Amino acid sequence: MVAVLDGEDAAETIALMLEYNWQPNNAYARGAMADRLIPDLDLNGLADLVDMRLKGDKDRWETADWFKTKLSASELFGAIETAFQKAYADDGPWGPGVST
Numbered sequence: 001m002v003a004v005l006d007g008e009d010a011a012e013t014i015a016l017m018l019e020y021n022w023q024p025n026n027a028y029a030r031g032a033m034a035d036r037l038i039p040d041l042d043l044n045g046l047a048d049l050v051d052m053r054l055k056g057d058k059d060r061w062e063t064a065d066w067f068k069t070k071l072s073a074s075e076l077f078g079a080i081e082t083a084f085q086k087a088y089a090d091d092g093p094w095g096p097g098v099s100t
Contacts, residue, residue, distance in 0.1 A: 034061035
C-alpha cells in the first residue's frame, strides 16, 4: 500500500525500518498459506498451548504444538483427534460447503 501511495523508495525504506524482507515482485501473501485449511481446535480446557513451531508455504504446512496438560499422551491425542473430527464434521465450522 505504501508503494502505491508514496512510491517504491518509501515502501522499501519503511520495510527496512521494520526489518521486513522487502521483495516487491514476490507473490507472497500470508492469507494464501496452506495453514488456512487447518481449523483452530477447541480442547475444552484440557490442555494449555505452551509453544508452537510453524513451517510451510501455499501447498504444504507443518505445525508442531507443545501442550501442558494432566492428560496422558494417548488421552491428549484422543482429545485432539475428537476436536478435529468435530471441526470437520458436516455441521462443524469447517464442514463441507462451509465458507471460511
